[in-house]
């Protein structure tokens with residue numbers, strides 16, 4: 023999951039794009055980039071790091087134009103340490119195109135070979151997003167009849183992209199001299215919303231990964247981009263839309279609601295905050311059912327994401343809710359950091375315990391999910407160090423046992439704590455007296471999808487069912503072997519960098 027945004031306004035968009043990236047920072051902390059269009063010219067600045075570190079005033083000044091796209095990256099393919107893979111990506115033909123992508127393609131290898139051998143296009147990085155851009159560029163080139171692309175031609179190119187690209191992709195792109203294009207894959211796995219803002223000079227439009235970016239910048243949420251739909255805002259600020267994949271139906275990623283998205287966002291009509299409250303309530307009911315005699319003195323969330331669930335769980339159990347861990351607000355999200363050494367160290371730097379909430383008590387710690395177990399292992403130990411009598415751990419999501427291939431970095435089963443372990447073994451592994459997990463049926467129930475016309479969610483990391491139909495055991499094996507090799511090199515490099523940094527700082 024990365025954050026993407028695209029804006030067409032009646033005045034310069036550089037500051038709006040920057041502000042939108044800040045609001046989407048929780049979706050990607052490794053790299054950020056902005057491209058604006060001024061007539062036929064693109065202005066671009068991108069680099070590794072947090073939004074606030076990538077852009078200096080002089081960079082902002084050079085980002086001229088009333089139309090632009092922006093991206094913050096959480097790598098799922100290719101390299102985390104390469105600034106060449108920061109987005110947006112650029113190709114100069116046809117016309118000049120830049121693109122920002124949230125998600126992950128599942129047929130990158132096939133497309134890469136086709137692009138090289140048949141389409142004669144060169145992809146210079148290991149990023150799947152650069153592959154996607156080149157497929158789009160090739161298809162736009164194929165449909166272009168005259169000197170300029172017409173809107174129907176652009177939509178028919180997107181139709182061909184849908185036919186070729188498998189996996190998850192929410193996309194924003196600029197076509198030089200034409201306008202802003204956005205589209206969402208035929209299952210709508212990753213989110214994308216559109217909003218508008220009325221001005222005296224006419225309507226302005228913004229597409230973004232999450233509605234929070236619209237709310238905070240004065241845009242009104244119009245609706246979600248539908249699966250298989252493309253939007254095009256032309257140079258005159260007119261919005262055109264078309265469903266380019268008629269077989270499309272919505273299967274949004276459930277993990278967006280569990281962890282990825284901000285609670286104040288609404289995705290596919292569903293309030294993320296409300297789903298998290300319901301997760302807590304259903305988990306509370308399950309704990310009551312499984313352990314009617316369980317006595318706990320206090321429910322403590324593991325900040326930040328688990329807070330609403332923990333609050334509602336405490337209410338359901340009739341147990342006091344207390345803030346036992348204080349979060350250092352200057353440290354980012356640990357799960358989306360690329361190196362294990364950095365993740366582990368960051369948990370301790372990020373969360374500190376208030377000892378009196380633990381001393382002599384039976385505590386129920388609540389997190390939104392347990393993935394690699396980095397957080398839970400550290401936190402349970404901290405609770406014990408503070409003198410907790412009993413430490414019980416509850417996860418508002420079911421056990422994560424399968425790789426995610428759609429844009430979340432959970433690539434190998436070996437890295438996932440719950441793979442090959444039952445609840446007892448997991449409790450032992452994290453040092454807890456007992457663990458409770460949400461039931462998958464209850465998690466789906468917490469979404470209340472039916473009220474929003476959604477029949478299914480992508481739950482692949484919990485049950486190994488992959489909606490795109492092209493991911494089987496053989497695919498996962500290849501992916502895992504490749505990722506283990508890549509990760510080995512990359513993790514060593516990241517861990518080395520991290521150790522050097524921390525030694526230098528000491």
Ligand SMILES: O=P(O)(O)OC[C@H]1O[C@H](OP(=O)(O)OP(=O)(O)O)[C@H](O)[C@@H]1O
Pocket residue numbers: 281324325326327328354355356357358389390391392393394395396397398
């Ligand atoms: O089992 P793990 O591999 O540790 O992953 C799960 C943990 O990572 C996330 O927290 P994170 O620190 O990323 O962000 P948050 O502050 O939004 O909770 C998530 O909320 C869990 O706490």
Ligand SMILES: NC(=O)CC[C@H](N)C(=O)O
Pocket residue numbers: 023024095096097098099100107123124125126127149150151429430
């Ligand atoms: N998390 C994402 O959406 C990642 C986008 C793209 N696959 C990348 O690695 O850059």
Ligand SMILES: [Mg+2]
Pocket residue numbers: 324325326327328389390397
């Ligand atoms: Mg967390």
